[in-house]
Amino acid sequence: MPGGINHAMSKWMDGSGPEADIVVSSRIRLARNLTAVPFPNRQSKEQADRVIEQVAAAVERFNRDGPMHLTVYRLRDLTPLERRVLVEKHLISPQHLQSADTGAVVVSQDETLSIMINEEDHLRLQVILSGLQLEPAWEAASRLDDALAETLDFAFREDVGYLTACPTNVGTGMRASVMTHLPALAMTNQLPRVVGAIMKLGLVVRGLYGEGTDAIGNMFQISNQITLGQSEEEIIDNLRNLTVKILQEERTAREDLLHDARYQLEDRVSRAYGLLTHARIMSSQEAMQLLSDVRLGVDLELIRPVPIGILNELLVETRPAYLQSMAGEELGPDERDRRRASLIRQRLQNRAGI
Amino acid sequence: MLCQQCRKRPATVQITQITDGHKVELHLCEECALKSGKLDFISDPQVSLENFLTGLLQSDINAAAGARPAGVQCQACGMTYQEFSRTGKLGCAECYRFFMDQLQPVFRRIHGNTRHHGKLPRRLEGAARARREVQELRERLRRAVEAENFEEAAALRDEIRLLEASLNQEPGKTGG
Ligand SMILES: [Zn+2]
Ligand SMILES: [Zn+2]
Numbered sequence: 058m059p060g061g062i063n064h065a066m067s068k069w070m071d072g073s074g075p076e077a078d079i080v081v082s083s084r085i086r087l088a089r090n091l092t093a094v095p096f097p098n099r100q101s102k103e104q105a106d107r108v109i110e111q112v113a114a115a116v117e118r119f120n121r122d123g124p125m126h127l128t129v130y131r132l133r134d135l136t137p138l139e140r141r142v143l144v145e146k147h148l149i150s151p152q153h154l155q156s157a158d159t160g161a162v163v164v165s166q167d168e169t170l171s172i173m174i175n176e177e178d179h180l181r182l183q184v185i186l187s188g189l190q191l192e193p194a195w196e197a198a199s200r201l202d203d204a205l206a207e208t209l210d211f212a213f214r215e216d217v218g219y220l221t222a223c224p225t226n227v228g229t230g231m232r233a234s235v236m237t238h239l240p241a242l243a244m245t246n247q248l249p250r251v252v253g254a255i256m257k258l259g260l261v262v263r264g265l266y267g268e269g270t271d272a273i274g275n276m277f278q279i280s281n282q283i284t285l286g287q288s289e290e291e292i293i294d295n296l297r298n299l300t301v302k303i304l305q306e307e308r309t310a311r312e313d314l315l316h317d318a319r320y321q322l323e324d325r326v327s328r329a330y331g332l333l334t335h336a337r338i339m340s341s342q343e344a345m346q347l348l349s350d351v352r353l354g355v356d357l358e359l360i361r362p363v364p365i366g367i368l369n370e371l372l373v374e375t376r377p378a379y380l381q382s383m384a385g386e387e388l389g390p391d392e393r394d395r396r397r398a399s400l401i402r403q404r405l406q407n408r409a410g411i
Numbered sequence: 412m413l414c415q416q417c418r419k420r421p422a423t424v425q426i427t428q429i430t431d432g433h434k435v436e437l438h439l440c441e442e443c444a445l446k447s448g449k450l451d452f453i454s455d456p457q458v459s460l461e462n463f464l465t466g467l468l469q470s471d472i473n474a475a476a477g478a479r480p481a482g483v484q485c486q487a488c489g490m491t492y493q494e495f496s497r498t499g500k501l502g503c504a505e506c507y508r509f510f511m512d513q514l515q516p517v518f519r520r521i522h523g524n525t526r527h528h529g530k531l532p533r534r535l536e537g538a539a540r541a542r543r544e545v546q547e548l549r550e551r552l553r554r555a556v557e558a559e560n561f562e563e564a565a566a567l568r569d570e571i572r573l574l575e576a577s578l579n580q581e582p583g584k585t586g587g
Contacts (some may be wrong), residue, residue: 071538090504096504215542216525219530224501284522286524289529
């Protein structure tokens with residue numbers, strides 16, 4: 058079992074990056090395929106195994122030559138619960154669960170670097186960093202890419218770039234994204250306008266855990282859609298510039314709220330804090346919304362400070378699979394809601410008295 | 412799929428709404444989605460992007476039915492273009508070679524572009540970078556000639572010749 062499942066959290070959650078009050082994390086994902094093997098949708102089980110072996114050998118070399126240490130896990134060696142925790146920590150995609158037979162995942166100790174093997178493409182390299190750090194994330198991803206390419210032969214054509222199973226990823230094979238917390242834009246009903254502007258620029262917005270029901274807590278992921286015709290640097294520049302603009306809009310909206318509705322806002326975030334520190338039953342959705350309110354209250358210094366790291370960690374710790382993995386057993390929904398409430402109380406009350 | 416609101420434009424945005432605990436999925440075009448003001452929940456654009464892609468491929472194939480030589484197929488993995496347009500997924504790296512003519516318009520629709528301008532793998536870097544440069548110089552040369560800027564055109568032509576000469580000397584030259 059990945060040490061990362063048990064040790065509290067991934068590095069990206071520590072809240073240390075620039076603009077981490079609004080930009081929770083920055084992520085770069087690179088799709089790569091091996092030349093001589095059919096793509097995962099068309100390869101045999103034996104071929105899938107050989108892909109894992111080849112990547113594992115390249116990873117071993119990477120470990121030997123550098124300071125990072127990556128570990129390879131086959132999905133079939135993990136329990137279903139452990140796999141779902143990897144999804145909640147954004148280390149593998151929900152789709153990857155469907156290839157539990159043939160899939161594998163590679164993770165660094167601090168979980169900033171990871172690789173999905175045999176998802177839609179043979180390799181999906183990923184780097185997640187705290188705050189707005191797209192450039193450092195790209196540099197780290199590109200270095201890992203170079204290191205692996207010393208032993209792996211990645212499918213590439215000069216005309217259309219890196220070849221991917223889906224033509225929506227061809228070219229750079231890169232998906233760059235930022236996870237942003239935009240409560241003030243949401244409260245002031247400005248999201249449709251902002252989202253519209255983002256889409257006009259050819260970028261995509263979605264909720265935190267991808268599925269509609271979970272798109273709550275005012276967390277929005279913004280990413281590029283175009284992968285062919287622009288360089289990685291251009292794509293990242295566009296996304297960074299846009300993120301900075303949205304960040305400024307969110308800050309302005311917060312100031313407006315403070316100016317026009319300070320008492321209502323104070324009341325809202327204080328109630329959220331009160332519920333989180335005292336409730337005995339807490340659903341996942343309610344927790345996400347209240348954590349969003351508390352986060353805003355902390356950013357605006359309306360309530361006692363809670364480290365951003367704890368709020369980030371709670372975003373993952375209160376997810377169903379993670380709660381169960383900490384309990385060491387499968388739990389029914391009622392039991393989960395009780396454990397969630399108790400976990401949040403503990404985590405926040407340990408901070409009381411500051 | 413057509414937009415559920417206006418039933419005119421293709422639905423490119425999928426919106427999941429939660430009303431009284433019930434999940435309702437809406438498929439809208441960009442315009443109606445913006446008008447509806449319900450954009451806070453765009454669920455999994457990757458899924459809608461893929462729907463969009465297969466939709467595009469299907470309409471493409473219907474439009475060209477009969478006009479296209481039947482049975483374009485990848486000789487490496489056996490994937491047919493028909494099958495690709497149903498799933499939106501190619502079967503292997505060689506599919507790109509066998510389907511390139513059909514893929515070009517698809518690239519243009521998705522990315523607005525058909526040529527890679529990003530990272531080059533280290534093993535190809537030297538020669539590939541030079542070839543990319545030659546191509547860019549040719550484009551500048553074309554524009555210089557169009558603008559009847561012959562002095563610049565002459566300089567560009569010399570530069571291209573030099574680069575091409577050095578490329579031809581390169582031992583590890585690979586076809587592009
Ligand atoms: Zn419409
Ligand atoms: Zn093929």
